[in-house]
Amino acid sequence: MKIIVLLLEIIDVIQLQHDATNIGIVKMDVTCPSDNKNPCVNRKSGQFVCYSSNMVGDEHEDCFGAIDELYRWFLSSRKFESLSLRGNKSSLCTLVEIFLTAPRDQVLTELNLAEKCIGDEEVQFIVDALRNNTTIININLAKKNIGVDGTKYMSDLLQNDKTLLTLNLQSTKIGDEGTKYLANGLRKNTTLQTLDLRENNIGPLGAQYLADALRENTALVKLILRDNTISDAGLEHLAIALHRIHSQ
16 A cells, blocks of 8 residues: 655644545655645645545554654654644544644643543553653543553653653553553652552552552652452552551
8 A cells, every 4th residue: 555645844834634534654755746636735825734545543554653653753853833633543643743742842741641542552652752751740541441561661651750740540451460560660760659540450469569669669659549459458468568668
C-alpha cells in the first residue's frame, strides 16, 4: 500500500484530516504529489491538508510506527504553530497533538487523558514523550485498559522521572502482576507523592509488592487502594512496612 506523505518547508498550520478516510503516514518528504486524487495544499489559507485512502487508525498494521515517526519528525522540525489530526481513528493521533506542545510549553503541568481511548501502545508513547519531562506533575489515566504491559512502561517512567507528583491509575486493570511492575518503579522514584490504584483487582500479593517498595521509597505520601481485594493478609503486609518506616 502506497503511503502519501506531504510536507511544506514553511507553514504555520498543518492539518492531516479527512471526513471520509483516514491518513497514512510512514515517512516525511518535502515534495507534494501532483496526483489529482490527493490534493494536498491549500495555499490560499496557508493550511496543509493531506488526503489519502490509507489510514492511521487502530486497524493499521503499522499504526504505532507511523504515528511515532510523525511525532518525532514534527518535534525536531518545529516549523508549525498547530497540528490537527481530527477524523483519524487511532487514539495515538490525539496523543500526538498533546505531546507536540508539551516539550515547548513550559506552563503545561497536567496531562489528563481520562476521557481518551488509551491502551498499551499509547502508554508506551506517553512514557517515551516524557523522558525529558520537566513540567508535567500530574498524569490522569483513570479507567483505561492499560493492563500489565502498560504498567511495564509506567514502571520505566517512575524509575526515571524527576518531576511527576501525582499519578492516577484508577480502574486500569493492572491486577497483582501489573502492581509488581509499578512497585519496581516506585523503589527508585524520588518525587511521586500520590498514587491512585483504586479498583484494580489488587490482592494480597499485589499489596505485598507495594509494601516491599514502600520500604525503599521515601517520597510517596498518599497511596489510594480503595475497592481492591487486598484482604487482611494484604493489609498486614502494608501495616508492617509502614511500621518499619516510621520506626526508623
